[in-house]
Amino acid sequence: xxxxxxxxxxxxxxxxxxxxxxxxxxxxxxxxxxxxxxxxxxxxxxxxxxxxxxxxxxxxxxxxxxxxxxxxxxxxxxxxxxxxxxxxxxxxxxxxxxxxxxxxxxxxxxxxxxxxxxxxxxxxxxxxxxxxxxxxxxxx
Numbered sequence: 286x287x288x289x290x291x292x293x294x295x296x297x298x299x300x301x302x303x304x305x306x307x308x309x310x311x312x313x314x315x316x317x318x319x320x321x322x323x324x325x326x327x328x329x330x331x332x333x334x335x336x337x338x339x340x341x342x343x344x345x346x347x348x349x350x351x352x353x354x355x356x357x358x359x360x361x362x363x364x365x366x367x368x369x370x371x372x373x374x375x376x377x378x379x380x381x382x383x384x385x386x387x388x389x390x391x392x393x394x395x396x397x398x399x400x401x402x403x404x405x406x407x408x409x410x411x412x413x414x415x416x417x418x419x420x421x422x423x424x425x
Contacts, residue, residue: 286302287299287300287301287305288300346378346379346380347377347380347403348402348403348404349377349403350378350379352396352402352403353396356396356397358396360374367391367392368391369388369391373388377389
């Protein structure tokens with residue numbers, strides 16, 4: 286717990302435990318990193334989300350649900366723009382179906398976002414690290 290006191294000249298002094306001090310340093314470094322990332326995104330004219338929007342995105346059932354609502358589109362409007370059935374869009378948005386890459390790309394284009402913005406992150410227990418892929422080139 287911090288201790289507040291005064292210096293001999295009357296300046297306010299706060300005495301912290303090493304653990305509290307280290308925690309503050311980590312938080313300050315995260316803030317600096319976040320600010321740098323935000324500045325780069327703004328410089329590149331990328332869309333940024335405020336804290337409330339980030340909370341909404343994290344709370345949404347799927348990223349698609351968040352982005353569709355953020356764009357002010359109905360499922361019918363978005364389905365029409367992406368050239369898919371509204372029922373199928375509803376199933377993707379609710380997480381019942383995933384949709385293939387082509388469908389997700391059309392949805393992303395209609396929402397004016399990156400395809401990666403539609404792909405929810407896997408929970409840590411579902412991630413498989415160290416998976417190797419063999420890439421085979423087709424011969425012409």
